Amino acid sequence: MSFKFLEAFKFYRKKAVLHNLDPRTKLLLALVYTISSLLFTNIIPLLLLFLTLFPLILIGKLAKQWFKSIRGLSFLFILIVIFNTFFLSVSYSIAMIIRIVIMISSFSIFFLTVDPNELSLSLISMKVPFEFAFSFSLAFRFVPTISIEAQNIIDAQQSRGYELKKKGIVSQVKNLFPLLIPLIICSVKRAFNVAEALESRAFGSERQRTYYFTIKYTYKDWIMTFILLVILTLSIIAKIYFNYLPSWVSWGLPI
Amino acid sequence: MSESSPLIVINNITYAYPNGTQALKNVSLNINAGELIGIMGSNGAGKTTLIRTLNGLIQPQSGSIFINNENIQSKTIAEISKSVGIVFQNPEHQLFSNTVRDEIKFSLKNIFDKEELLETKIEDTLKMFHFEQFKEKAPLNLSGGQKKKLALASIVCRDPSILIFDEPTLGQDEKEIDFLIALLRKETQNNKTIIIVTHNIEFAYQYIPRVILMSKGRLLADGPTTKVLSNEQLIKKASLILPQLTQLKASLRAIGLEIPDALHTQEAVRDFLIKFFESRSHKGGLS
Numbered sequence: 001m002s003f004k005f006l007e008a009f010k011f012y013r014k015k016a017v018l019h020n021l022d023p024r025t026k027l028l029l030a031l032v033y034t035i036s037s038l039l040f041t042n043i044i045p046l047l048l049l050f051l052t053l054f055p056l057i058l059i060g061k062l063a064k065q066w067f068k069s070i071r072g073l074s075f076l077f078i079l080i081v082i083f084n085t086f087f088l089s090v091s092y093s094i095a096m097i098i099r100i101v102i103m104i105s106s107f108s109i110f111f112l113t114v115d116p117n118e119l120s121l122s123l124i125s126m127k128v129p130f131e132f133a134f135s136f137s138l139a140f141r142f143v144p145t146i147s148i149e150a151q152n153i154i155d156a157q158q159s160r161g162y163e164l165k166k167k168g169i170v171s172q173v174k175n176l177f178p179l180l181i182p183l184i185i186c187s188v189k190r191a192f193n194v195a196e197a198l199e200s201r202a203f204g205s206e207r208q209r210t211y212y213f214t215i216k217y218t219y220k221d222w223i224m225t226f227i228l229l230v231i232l233t234l235s236i237i238a239k240i241y242f243n244y245l246p247s248w249v250s251w252g253l254p255i
Numbered sequence: 256m257s258e259s260s261p262l263i264v265i266n267n268i269t270y271a272y273p274n275g276t277q278a279l280k281n282v283s284l285n286i287n288a289g290e291l292i293g294i295m296g297s298n299g300a301g302k303t304t305l306i307r308t309l310n311g312l313i314q315p316q317s318g319s320i321f322i323n324n325e326n327i328q329s330k331t332i333a334e335i336s337k338s339v340g341i342v343f344q345n346p347e348h349q350l351f352s353n354t355v356r357d358e359i360k361f362s363l364k365n366i367f368d369k370e371e372l373l374e375t376k377i378e379d380t381l382k383m384f385h386f387e388q389f390k391e392k393a394p395l396n397l398s399g400g401q402k403k404k405l406a407l408a409s410i411v412c413r414d415p416s417i418l419i420f421d422e423p424t425l426g427q428d429e430k431e432i433d434f435l436i437a438l439l440r441k442e443t444q445n446n447k448t449i450i451i452v453t454h455n456i457e458f459a460y461q462y463i464p465r466v467i468l469m470s471k472g473r474l475l476a477d478g479p480t481t482k483v484l485s486n487e488q489l490i491k492k493a494s495l496i497l498p499q500l501t502q503l504k505a506s507l508r509a510i511g512l513e514i515p516d517a518l519h520t521q522e523a524v525r526d527f528l529i530k531f532f533e534s535r536s537h538k539g540g541l542s
Contacts, residue, residue, distance in 0.1 A: 156348040156349040158312065158336060159341040159343070164332075177351060181351035182351050
């Protein structure tokens with residue numbers, strides 16, 4: 001197991017259209033695609049939905065990191081295929097994989113293109129209390145740290161004979177303990193340390209805060225919001241009138 | 256392996272992290288069996304990256320590494336870790352078992368097939384590291400120093416021919432450092448090759464015979480510790496602090512005392528000063 005999929009949630013500053021959008025627009029993007037993907041259980045509508053999302057990944061110059069995240073979560077796809085094929089059908093498994101890919105991709109776009117500082121500002125602008133907005137952006141900021149820590153844990157265990165890949169599901173699950181336990185403990189300890197450091201710097205003592213940076217919803221954000229609402233509306237209409245759509249929309253494999 | 260050929264041969268290795276940071280630039284190094292060497296340098300000099308290449312955790316983008324005349328690039332980490340053990344800086348990155356005993360057992364179970372041998376080795380390790388009274392204690396409830404010692408034990412018990420320690424003195428009290436020094440002596444007597452990455456210049460000056468200085472991914476110097484760490488220019492370049500003894504010698508020279516370069520221990524400098532003051536008092540220069 002590798003924690004490289006966490007790379008998909010690491011913010012990189014780039015000069016790309018998506019990076020310049022308001023964080024609220026990107027949050028809306030993630031929510032619209034997640035909701036829309038949850039509406040369907042057939043391959044074709046989910047595939048069409050994904051085809052509208054994929055150009056955004058290319059426009060945002062995120063293809064490399066997106067591919068890493070998908071590859072890193074391949075174990076999840078295997079589990080989906082095993083359980084769904086066993087209990088339901090192959091078509092359903094494929095549809096579920098596309099659904100997960102859409103969800104991961106949309107949130108991946110969000111995390112890869114939103115600066116943690118802007119994230120807390122956008123939450124505050126949505127009337128979220130500063131303490132919660134700050135905690136959320138702090139958690140978001142710690143994703144790359146956890147990724148590095150996870151790699152260090154893997155390295156430390158491997159140098160005492162730990163084998164990363166083992167055969168059999170039970171062995172693979174057991175094999176996760178030497179990685180997950182230190183990771184959880186280190187993360188909890190860090191959380192306590194950060195809380196103490198914040199308190200010692202008088203966090204939360206001022207009721208009224210002012211902000212050095214501000215965020216603004218531009219015309220590009222309004223265009224994107226409009227497109228996203230169109231996608232969501234079309235998805236809902238397609239779901240309601242699914243039985244009236246051409247038969248190829250509900251196409252599936254015979255197994 | 257022939258008697259004269261080095262145990263570790265690093266040929267011109269380079270490595271850059273995915274974010275573009277060039278961590279190692281054309282590093283070449285030979286280390287003989289039974290040597291105790293230190294790797295020193297400022298933060299970001301490439302020390303940790305260098306040691307990670309030695310057990311295959313990082314594959315250099317160019318160059319090669321030979322251990323026991325075998326190129327390690329063709330081996331898996333699991334294979335290399337049988338002969339190369341790295342003790343990482345943060346012990347909490349590897350402790351996960353319910354008891355100290357289980358923690359040691361995890362390191363050993365891949366090596367010993369027979370239950371009896373495994374049990375004996377666990378008991379020996381617990382005794383060697385004075386963990387008998389803590390053996391049923393949860394590793395995460397140990398003190399910081401004890402955790403570090405347990406991490407050390409979990410690598411040393413595997414009996415690798417090459418031991419690598421990343422900052423072993425960090426957060427250790429005097430008693431724990433004394434234990435470490437005794438362990439280093441014992442392991443070098445057993446012809447183990449030991450590489451220590453440290454910022455602790457006093458520790459290196461006193462106990463490590465050979466040192467490698469690194470800066471910005473390159474080797475700055477490689478030689479006897481007392482000679483390398485007495486070179487003010489090199490130390491400055493590596494962003495380190497001069498050893499206290501070297502500072503003392505420099506201060507004494509600044510006030511006109513001709514102190515020989517060959518004095519590398521506290522005792523030698525103390526004896527020199529006693530002799531100097533005795534001779535001055537005989538001449539009536541000092542009361």
